[in-house]
Amino acid sequence: MRYELYYWPMIQGRGEYVRLALEEAGTSYRDVAREEGIGAMTAVLEGASDTPPFAPPFLKAGRRIIGQTANILLFLGSRHGLAPKAEAGQSWVHQLQLTVTDFVVEIHDTHHPLGPTLYYEDQRAAAKKRTAEFWSERVPKFLGYFEQILAKSGGAYVTGRRLTYVDLSLFQIVAGLRYAFPRRMAAFEPDIPGLVALHDRVAIRPNVAAYLQSERRIPFNEDGIFRRYKALDV
Amino acid sequence: MRYELYYWPMIQGRGEYVRLALEEAGTSYRDVAREEGIGAMTAVLEGASDTPPFAPPFLKAGRRIIGQTANILLFLGSRHGLAPKAEAGQSWVHQLQLTVTDFVVEIHDTHHPLGPTLYYEDQRAAAKKRTAEFWSERVPKFLGYFEQILAKSGGAYVTGRRLTYVDLSLFQIVAGLRYAFPRRMAAFEPDIPGLVALHDRVAIRPNVAAYLQSERRIPFNEDGIFRRYKALDV
Numbered sequence: 001m002r003y004e005l006y007y008w009p010m011i012q013g014r015g016e017y018v019r020l021a022l023e024e025a026g027t028s029y030r031d032v033a034r035e036e037g038i039g040a041m042t043a044v045l046e047g048a049s050d051t052p053p054f055a056p057p058f059l060k061a062g063r064r065i066i067g068q069t070a071n072i073l074l075f076l077g078s079r080h081g082l083a084p085k086a087e088a089g090q091s092w093v094h095q096l097q098l099t100v101t102d103f104v105v106e107i108h109d110t111h112h113p114l115g116p117t118l119y120y121e122d123q124r125a126a127a128k129k130r131t132a133e134f135w136s137e138r139v140p141k142f143l144g145y146f147e148q149i150l151a152k153s154g155g156a157y158v159t160g161r162r163l164t165y166v167d168l169s170l171f172q173i174v175a176g177l178r179y180a181f182p183r184r185m186a187a188f189e190p191d192i193p194g195l196v197a198l199h200d201r202v203a204i205r206p207n208v209a210a211y212l213q214s215e216r217r218i219p220f221n222e223d224g225i226f227r228r229y230k231a232l233d234v
Numbered sequence: 235m236r237y238e239l240y241y242w243p244m245i246q247g248r249g250e251y252v253r254l255a256l257e258e259a260g261t262s263y264r265d266v267a268r269e270e271g272i273g274a275m276t277a278v279l280e281g282a283s284d285t286p287p288f289a290p291p292f293l294k295a296g297r298r299i300i301g302q303t304a305n306i307l308l309f310l311g312s313r314h315g316l317a318p319k320a321e322a323g324q325s326w327v328h329q330l331q332l333t334v335t336d337f338v339v340e341i342h343d344t345h346h347p348l349g350p351t352l353y354y355e356d357q358r359a360a361a362k363k364r365t366a367e368f369w370s371e372r373v374p375k376f377l378g379y380f381e382q383i384l385a386k387s388g389g390a391y392v393t394g395r396r397l398t399y400v401d402l403s404l405f406q407i408v409a410g411l412r413y414a415f416p417r418r419m420a421a422f423e424p425d426i427p428g429l430v431a432l433h434d435r436v437a438i439r440p441n442v443a444a445y446l447q448s449e450r451r452i453p454f455n456e457d458g459i460f461r462r463y464k465a466l467d468v
Binding site: 050051052053054064066067068070071074075088091092094095098099101102105106109113114115116117118123126129130133134137138142145148149152153 | 284285286287288298300301302304305308309322325326328329332333335336339340343347348349350351352357360363364367368371372376379382383386387
């Protein structure tokens with residue numbers, strides 16, 4: 001079965017966590033809106049399905065349509081060796097992914113504190129305040145947590161010796177924070193040596209490395225979650 | 235097995251979605267921090283477990299510790315008849331719960347747009363702007379979506395004839411918005427007749443009704459997710 005991923009074609013965004021999992025698994029998939037345009041995606045969102053997703057990304061797997069990033073990863077993880085086999089292990093990795101999800105919302109809110117439908121340019125002052133708090137309070141809390149989990153695992157990856165999809169997601173978090181906040185992140189990285197090493201370990205896995213060098217990897221840009229605004233990176 | 239729920243003892247918050255599921259299921263549980271104080275909760279958060287949760291709520295089920303609200307409900311749903319039996323149905327209800335989770339973040343952000351660690355009093359102006367956008371854009375989008383799903387189900391509940399935990403969560407959303415924004419919600423309710431009827435149907439289920447009248451149901455208050463601030467309810 002060939003998967004069909006539906007996500008905004010111009011950004012990494014939340015779809016990137018799914019793309020990374022599909023690429024690492026080496027499974028066959030189409031990135032539909034990139035091949036056919038956004039119309040193919042909105043047709044599904046507005047279509048006659050009894051179980052329409054609320055928003056992209058969503059994955060078509062045969063006749064199933066699966067929405068919500070962490071839910072898609074839960075589905076893919078057990079089918080492609082990107083999660084433990086036991087239910088308790090799957091639940092744990094999913095729990096960590098949901099914590100990544102929470103963090104991604106807060107990353108997005110650094111440039112959109114007044115809501116997702118206003119432009120950044122209309123909320124610059126609020127964005128500055130929110131970003132200051134994000135770096136003083138929230139980054140240490142979230143990344144400190146994952147650093148601790150990684151240390152407890154005693155292995156190269158979050159659950160130990162084997163990579164799971166949450167390792168791919170943490171790679172993306174480190175890469176994204178480096179892109180969006182190069183100065184702040186450079187100052188913070190000494191506090192999270194484990195996560196930095198994890199990032200490097202993931203980046204050189206053959207399937208991930210090939211993906212990152214391909215045109216399938218959309219460059220970071222200022223329409224995505226991780227945006228580089230000089231005013232926010234002091 | 236008797237479950238142990240750990241959550242802040244003074245608020246409904248995110249723990250309420252778990253409390254409602256435990257109560258509807260009629261299962262035995264202890265609300266530990268309400269019985270023993272917050273120390274019992276922080277002891278687990280800071281304890282020696284290899285799989286510590288990031289934040290409350292979390293559930294102890296025997297030797298397992300399960301965190302993240304939607305993940306706890308995924309666990310409870312399949313064990314207590316609060317979710318479909320087939321995997322595709324479980325995934326669908328979980329996906330809907332994750333969309334509720336997204337909405338809960340945005341509800342919280344109406345009074346905390348500049349971040350969770352500053353006081354509301356320090357972000358009143360930003361809260362006003364965010365709340366205006368919340369009601370003009372986000373409430374219609376989220377509640378319109380759930381209204382549509384409910385209509386498609388053709389039954390009394392979101393998946394049809396049988397109640398799932400996401401119905402309990404939507405009850406809580408309607409009740410909470412009524413508490414926090416009585417004027418705005420009264421004006422909006424004609425747009426969501428299905429969700430209002432769902433709220434009423436859930437409220438009179440025997441286990442839920444008994445819970446709502448008990449002291450186990452903490453009243454809404456201005457430390458929780460749903461806060462009644464006159465300035466935000468114009």
